[in-house]
Amino acid sequence: MIDLEQTITALWDGRDDLDAVMPRAEAELAVRAAIDLLDTGEARVAELSGGEVIVHQWLKQAILLLFRLTSMRVEEIGPFEYRDKIPLKQGYEAAGVRVVPGASARWGSYLAPGVILMPSYTNIGARVGADTMVDTWATVGSCAQIGERVHLSGGVGIGGVLEPPNAVPVMIGDDTVIGSRCIVAEGATVGNGVVLGAGCILTGSIPVIDAETGSELSRGSVPDWCVAVSATRRRTFPGGEFGLPCVLVIKRLAEGDRHDKAKLNDVLREHGAAT
Numbered sequence: 001m002i003d004l005e006q007t008i009t010a011l012w013d014g015r016d017d018l019d020a021v022m023p024r025a026e027a028e029l030a031v032r033a034a035i036d037l038l039d040t041g042e043a044r045v046a047e048l049s050g051g052e053v054i055v056h057q058w059l060k061q062a063i064l065l066l067f068r069l070t071s072m073r074v075e076e077i078g079p080f081e082y083r084d085k086i087p088l089k090q091g092y093e094a095a096g097v098r099v100v101p102g103a104s105a106r107w108g109s110y111l112a113p114g115v116i117l118m119p120s121y122t123n124i125g126a127r128v129g130a131d132t133m134v135d136t137w138a139t140v141g142s143c144a145q146i147g148e149r150v151h152l153s154g155g156v157g158i159g160g161v162l163e164p165p166n167a168v169p170v171m172i173g174d175d176t177v178i179g180s181r182c183i184v185a186e187g188a189t190v191g192n193g194v195v196l197g198a199g200c201i202l203t204g205s206i207p208v209i210d211a212e213t214g215s216e217l218s219r220g221s222v223p224d225w226c227v228a229v230s231a232t233r234r235r236t237f238p239g240g241e242f243g244l245p246c247v248l249v250i251k252r253l254a255e256g257d258r259h260d261k262a263k264l265n266d267v268l269r270e271h272g273a274a275t
Contacts, residue, residue, distance in 0.1 A: 001043065005058045008034055012061040012165075015068065028069045034062035038125060039089065041110040045125050045143040046169050053168045053189070060143065060165040063108065063125050086124060103134070112148070120152075123160050129174065141185075147174035147192070159185025159203075168204075173224065191224035193253055200230040200247055207246040209233070217249065227251040 102119030114131035129148035141160020173192035232243030
């Protein structure tokens with residue numbers, strides 16, 4: 001893999017004249033080998049280490065090079081026709097993944113055993129952990145990293161990012177519930193064991209506030225084992241006073257406890273939210 005990383009890095013550095021780096025056919029073979037590593041889960045675009053997100057830029061570079069090296073082609077699958085540079089993922093039975101009609105995932109995304117895809121879309125470079133459900137009309141954007149035993153509820157939008165290659169993707173921890181119609185984008189992170197109430201907007205710049213103290217916990221990062229909902233906080237501008245979006249942590253959960261859905265729904269209803 002080290003040799004492959006070095007090859008991809010050299011191709012990226014010479015991307016304005018790839019033919020001067022190596023023959024086009026060899027370049028495409030190297031890039032496809034890197035994408036295969038993503039597709040099988042042997043490599044991943046990003047991971048947490050010591051609380052920090054480590055981005056493996058060369059794998060993002062491989063994805064971007066793939067678009068340069070491949071041409072548009074038409075695929076017919078049953079009654080459907082597609083025209084794209086990247087084929088759809090295959091081999092779901094062997095992978096232990098359930099895919100409901102209407103769901104699709106691109107080659108170069110990884111779906112771990114036990115994943116369930118309702119009619120939804122998973123983009124290249126994304127990684128979806130074991131026993132996670134991607135519910136109806138949810139989207140997992142390019143390079144997003146989704147943990148194990150996660151529920152991405154209906155209509156959830158997990159943003160993707162390819163450029164620049166060092167940009168941090170969305171990171172979702174294990175045992176987390178992302179409520180209906182939430183948007184998580186721009187390198188935001190959601191910790192382990194979180195319940196994010198319906199309709200939350202979380203980006204890298206959105207304040208996350210502790211409801212008990214009123215203190216700002218972070219920008220764009222919801223801590224482990226908590227319930228958080230969409231909220232606003234007042235700010236005064238020359239044109240008047242306006243409510244700016246934030247995410248409010250309203251309850252702390254015991255680490256490792258399974259979510260009691262009935263109790264959590266009661267908590268969320270008290271604050272005008274639901275999963």
